Amino acid sequence: MTATARLINETTSLCRTCKQAVAARVVVDGANEVWMHKRCDEHGEQRVRLSTNGEWYERTRAIRPKSAPPTGPTRPVDKGCPFDCGPCESHAQRIRMPVVTITSACDLDCPICYVHNKNDSPFHMSREEFGRVLDNLVRESGGELDLINLTGGEPLLHPELLSLIEMAHDRGIHRVSVCSNGVRLAKDEALVEKLAKLDARIALSFDTFDKHTDRAMQGAALVELKHKVLTLLERYGVDTTLIPVMSRGYNDHEIGAIIKMGLELSCVRHLEVHTITYTGQGGASFDRSARISMLEVLERIEETTQGMLRVGDFVPSPSAHPLCYQIAYLLIDEQGGPPLSFLRFMERDELYACLEDHLYLEPSARLEAALQDAIDRVWARGGEDDERALAMLDRLVRTLFPSERALDTKASIRVGERAAKAVYVHSHMDEDNFDTERAYLCCDSNCYADGRTVPVCNYNVLYRDKEPRFVQAPQSWGARTGGQRSLPIVGGRRGS
Amino acid sequence: MSKLLEGARCLITGGSRGLGRAISIAFARHGARVAFTYRRDTSSAEESARLVREAGHSDPIVLQGTVTDSAHAKQAVDAVVSAWGAIDALVNCAAVMQVLPISLLEEQDFDNVMAVNVKGVYLFSRAALRPMIRAKSGSILNIGNFSSERVIEAPVHYAASKSAVRGLTEALAREVGRYGIRVNLLAPGMLDTGLALGMPQHRMREYLEQCPMHRVGRAEEVAELAAFLVSSESSFVSGAKLAADGGL
Numbered sequence: 001m002t003a004t005a006r007l008i009n010e011t012t013s014l015c016r017t018c019k020q021a022v023a024a025r026v027v028v029d030g031a032n033e034v035w036m037h038k039r040c041d042e043h044g045e046q047r048v049r050l051s052t053n054g055e056w057y058e059r060t061r062a063i064r065p066k067s068a069p070p071t072g073p074t075r076p077v078d079k080g081c082p083f084d085c086g087p088c089e090s091h092a093q094r095i096r097m098p099v100v101t102i103t104s105a106c107d108l109d110c111p112i113c114y115v116h117n118k119n120d121s122p123f124h125m126s127r128e129e130f131g132r133v134l135d136n137l138v139r140e141s142g143g144e145l146d147l148i149n150l151t152g153g154e155p156l157l158h159p160e161l162l163s164l165i166e167m168a169h170d171r172g173i174h175r176v177s178v179c180s181n182g183v184r185l186a187k188d189e190a191l192v193e194k195l196a197k198l199d200a201r202i203a204l205s206f207d208t209f210d211k212h213t214d215r216a217m218q219g220a221a222l223v224e225l226k227h228k229v230l231t232l233l234e235r236y237g238v239d240t241t242l243i244p245v246m247s248r249g250y251n252d253h254e255i256g257a258i259i260k261m262g263l264e265l266s267c268v269r270h271l272e273v274h275t276i277t278y279t280g281q282g283g284a285s286f287d288r289s290a291r292i293s294m295l296e297v298l299e300r301i302e303e304t305t306q307g308m309l310r311v312g313d314f315v316p317s318p319s320a321h322p323l324c325y326q327i328a329y330l331l332i333d334e335q336g337g338p339p340l341s342f343l344r345f346m347e348r349d350e351l352y353a354c355l356e357d358h359l360y361l362e363p364s365a366r367l368e369a370a371l372q373d374a375i376d377r378v379w380a381r382g383g384e385d386d387e388r389a390l391a392m393l394d395r396l397v398r399t400l401f402p403s404e405r406a407l408d409t410k411a412s413i414r415v416g417e418r419a420a421k422a423v424y425v426h427s428h429m430d431e432d433n434f435d436t437e438r439a440y441l442c443c444d445s446n447c448y449a450d451g452r453t454v455p456v457c458n459y460n461v462l463y464r465d466k467e468p469r470f471v472q473a474p475q476s477w478g479a480r481t482g483g484q485r486s487l488p489i490v491g492g493r494r495g496s
Numbered sequence: 497m498s499k500l501l502e503g504a505r506c507l508i509t510g511g512s513r514g515l516g517r518a519i520s521i522a523f524a525r526h527g528a529r530v531a532f533t534y535r536r537d538t539s540s541a542e543e544s545a546r547l548v549r550e551a552g553h554s555d556p557i558v559l560q561g562t563v564t565d566s567a568h569a570k571q572a573v574d575a576v577v578s579a580w581g582a583i584d585a586l587v588n589c590a591a592v593m594q595v596l597p598i599s600l601l602e603e604q605d606f607d608n609v610m611a612v613n614v615k616g617v618y619l620f621s622r623a624a625l626r627p628m629i630r631a632k633s634g635s636i637l638n639i640g641n642f643s644s645e646r647v648i649e650a651p652v653h654y655a656a657s658k659s660a661v662r663g664l665t666e667a668l669a670r671e672v673g674r675y676g677i678r679v680n681l682l683a684p685g686m687l688d689t690g691l692a693l694g695m696p697q698h699r700m701r702e703y704l705e706q707c708p709m710h711r712v713g714r715a716e717e718v719a720e721l722a723a724f725l726v727s728s729e730s731s732f733v734s735g736a737k738l739a740a741d742g743g744l
Contacts, residue, residue, distance in 0.1 A: 365698030372597050372696075379599030394600045401595035403608075406693030 004030035008058060012081065014431040015040035019462060019477075021080060022046075024435070028054030036433060048432045051293045056311075063322040065441055066356050070094045072140035072451065081436040082458040083477075087445070091455075096319045096359040096443035098137050098145070099456055102130065102164060103153040104470045107183050110218045112207075112245055113282035114428065114460055116470045117153045123469035124158050127167065132449040134171050140451075146358060147175035149203065156184040156191070165200045174413075175360070177201040177241060182222070182229035189232055196236035203241040203272070204229060206258060208251045216250060219282075234267045239417070242268055246297050247276040247290035255297070256304025263330065263339050263421055270360070270422045273297060277428035279460040284430075294323060294427040301423070309423060313341035315348055318356045321441040326425045329361060331392050332418070339421070345389045346374040359443065360422065363412050371397075429457040500727035502527035505580040507572060509533045509563050509620055510590030512541040514690025515639065518715035519587055519722045520544055524551035526723045531557035531576045533568070533590065563590045563616030569623040577627050585635045585726040586624040588617040588661075593654050595696060606653045613657035617664060621679075625672060633676045635726040638665045640683035642741045648702045658683075662737060669735030678734035680725050685741025686712045709742030 005027040013024035013036060024038035034051040051057040071094055075086035085091075105122035106113075125133075138145050148168050155161060155178045168176045178195070182204050185192055195202065204226070208214050211221040233240045242262045246252050255273065262268040275292050278284050292300075298311045309328055316322035329351065330339035342351055350370040354361060361367060375393050378386045396419045400412060407415065429438060434457070442455035446463075454463050465475045506523050510516035511532025520532045521544075530553050534541040541558055548556045557575055561568030576583045591613045596605060621636055628634030641658040643650035662681055669679035686695070686703050695703075704710055718740045724730055725738065 363697065365696070365701050368696040369698045375597050376599045390599070397596065397600060401694050401696070403592045403594035406695075 012436040013038050014434045015043050016046055016431050017043040019431050050433060051295050053295055056295050060322045063316055065320060066318040068094045082439050082462060085454040085458050086452045091440055093441045093443045095445045095453060097149060098447045099149045099151055099444060100133050100447050101152060102150050102155055103158045105157040106153040108181050108218060108220060111282045112217045112276060112286050114277050114280040116281045116465050118470055118472060127160055127163060129449045130164050131167060133447050134168060136451045137447060138171050145173050148173050149177045151179040154181055156180050162194060162198060165198050175201060177203045179203045181205050182226050185229045185232060186225045192232045192236050192238060196238045201239040202233060203243050206242045207244050208254055209257060213251050230265060234265055238267055239269050240267045242271045243274060245274045245276055246292050248292040250290055252292060252300045253304060255300050259305055259423055269417050270424060272424040272426055275427045278430040278432060294326060294425060297425050298326060308338050309341060313343045315352045318352055319359055319443045321438040324427055324438055328423045330421050332421060333392055334395060340389055340392060345378045346370060363416055431461050434461060499527035500723050500729055504528045504584040505576055505582055506585040507531045507576050507583055508587040508589055512537055512544050515687060515715050515718060516589040517544045518719040519589060521547050521551045522719035522723050524548045524553035529553055529580055533559045533561060533572055535562050563620060564611045566619050569619040573623040582631050583624055583627050586620060587722060588620055588638045590616055594651060595694060596651055598652055601653060609653040609657050614660045617661055628677050629675045636679045637722055637726050638681050640681045642683055642685045642744055648699060666735050673734055680733060681737040682722055682725060683737055683739045684713055684718045685744055687715050688712050689715045707742040707744055713740060713742060
């Protein structure tokens with residue numbers, strides 16, 4: 001630490017080599033950059049840059065999320081965070097995004113893959129096991145579980161995927177999203193149609209428009225394939241989330257174009273931009289100079305959307321640590337004009353409050369009241385820019401509340417989702433930038449049939465490579481793993 | 497259950513859905529001959545007619561038109577009189593409700609709601625009064641709403657229209673009482689059907705908090721009260737406002 005560095009906070013991180021817990025100091029240096037400094041007795045001094053702007057980091061970190069501790073059983077603290085997950089009794093946030101890993105099979109071998117997969121005798125979660133996962137989640141949510149994410153591997157390789165989606169819907173979960181690289185969707189239009197009929201949502205990875213970048217990040221040239229998939233998803237009206245992973249110097253200059261494409265496609269409901277993370281079979285050995293912080297992603301978004309979305313248009317999620325999720329909502333102009341950020345007409349605190357109980361905006365009394373307040377304020381202000389906002393809001397209100405008939409809840413959600421789209425930026429952690437302060441507040445968890453839940457970053461860094469269902473040779477605690485990519489399935493069989 | 501409206505010749509505006517449909521069915525169940533109007537949705541009107549037939553009246557008169565059209569009002573009343581010889585009761589139920597804050601409330605929105613909810617009541621009442629005055633008997637029932645009182649925040653044009661209907665009811669009751677014609681106002685609270693379904697959630701929550709019975713009403717509950725109010729059982733009730741709102 002240099003003489004000009006100022007301490008922001010102390011926390012617990014992990015050694016980048018042995019993954020043992022180590023004390024860490026977060027400081028802002030003379031260049032206004034935020035760094036984490038730590039030292040492992042065995043592997044020495046380590047440091048990683050967390051942010052390029054000290055003021056932004058401190059201002060954002062100071063926002064206290066809504067207190068919402070886990071509702072289910074917790075495990076006693078023994079070894080300390082992040083080694084007692086289940087969650088442990090110190091965990092401070094309930095699950096807002098339950099993630100269920102239903103398969104270890106994958107038909108790609110991405111250099112940025114942040115999990116371990118296994119194609120030899122792949123694991124496919126049984127219906128019975130999945131049912132127990134759902135039952136636990138529904139019980140612990142008090143019957144208010146509104147979304148679930150199925151992931152892998154490549155979930156579309158699960159032989160009973162459609163049945164699993166039906167099981168989730170049968171338990172009252174209305175957003176059932178399925179992560180996908182799109183390979184199978186491009187080959188199987190009938191499957192896209194079935195997913196549409198099941199009201200499933202596809203979370204499609206989409207990193208780049210450039211084939212060279214695609215090869216570097218996904219290990220294959222898939223740009224044309226992804227466009228074909230999007231055409232099919234659009235044709236059948238499958239609700240879609242685009243998931244670009246941002247890496248500095250590779251694709252961060254493309255984020256504006258990806259966002260604009262997502263806003264233009266009617267099937268796309270949200271974009272969830274991830275920062276690259278160095279875990280898993282591919283990610284652990286990926287180019288470390290590509291690390292990009294949350295703020296840098298927000299700044300790239302502002303630059304590459306030419307100010308359509310600004311850094312100041314994002315608010316943190318009240319359900320997570322403020323350095324983990326940043327969220328912007330945009331009102332879509334059905335007459336073809338540029339989308340308008342909610343924060344151009346709504347107070348920051350109001351949007352933040354509306355996001356308190358869900359990861360996504362849901363129709364609610366609070367949201368309706370906030371929108372009415374926003375309309376009145378914009379109307380009273382009467383500025384030149386306000387006229388356009390008012391006209392867009394007017395069209396939305398008249399669609400949501402037609403004078404001669406009432407929309408049911410499902411129809412209201414549809415109208416709302418077509419009228420407003422979200423851009424989420426989600427910053428994952430690896431052993432380098434791991435911060436237990438963030439882990440305590442994680443609302444995304446990998447969920448098991450026995451009721452255990454493990455926050456996803458903890459899971460990716462520490463837990464997945466211990467499971468025989470995901471790796472051929474499960475690791476022991478204290479061993480560094482990664483950089484051992486599996487071979488993809490090609491044509492239904494393992495490649496050679 | 498005794499039949500309150502045996503043989504009564506009744507015209508109900510806005511009978512294809514919501515409370516208008518429930519009133520049409522209840523009247524038929526009470527032995528009335530039922531005619532109802534609707535504006536646009538023919539399949540809903542056909543469904544109402546089917547339900548009216550099921551409830552006991554084999555041959556309802558179904559009339560399409562807008563209540564803001566004076567010719568339609570006259571034709572509807574004429575159709576009832578020519579089919580059944582007279583008109584005993586008119587229920588002015590057709591209305592529109594539009595959720596708009598004042599900041600988005602344009603002149604056209606205001607005019608439209610006032611035209612349907614107020615002018616429509618005036619046109620149909622005036623058309624029905626000619627045969628009623630000739631017969632020196634009749635009953636007009638207007639449908640108000642709790643939003644004309646200061647209970648919860650309501651769209652101002654809608655609340656204004658329902659307040660106007662209350663004033664119209666009281667004035668008309670005074671004017672035509674001498675002919676033995678009664679005019680009353682029935683003001684339901686939030687119901688499980690019709691216009692209330694389009695209310696924003698925060699307004700609905702506010703309503704349920706303030707309603708002593710903490711529930712919305714059923715259209716059938718209000719329709720029964722409507723049958724009572726136009727029947728001879730309430731022969732000395734005129735110029736009244738009856739609320740069916742769970743005690744607001």
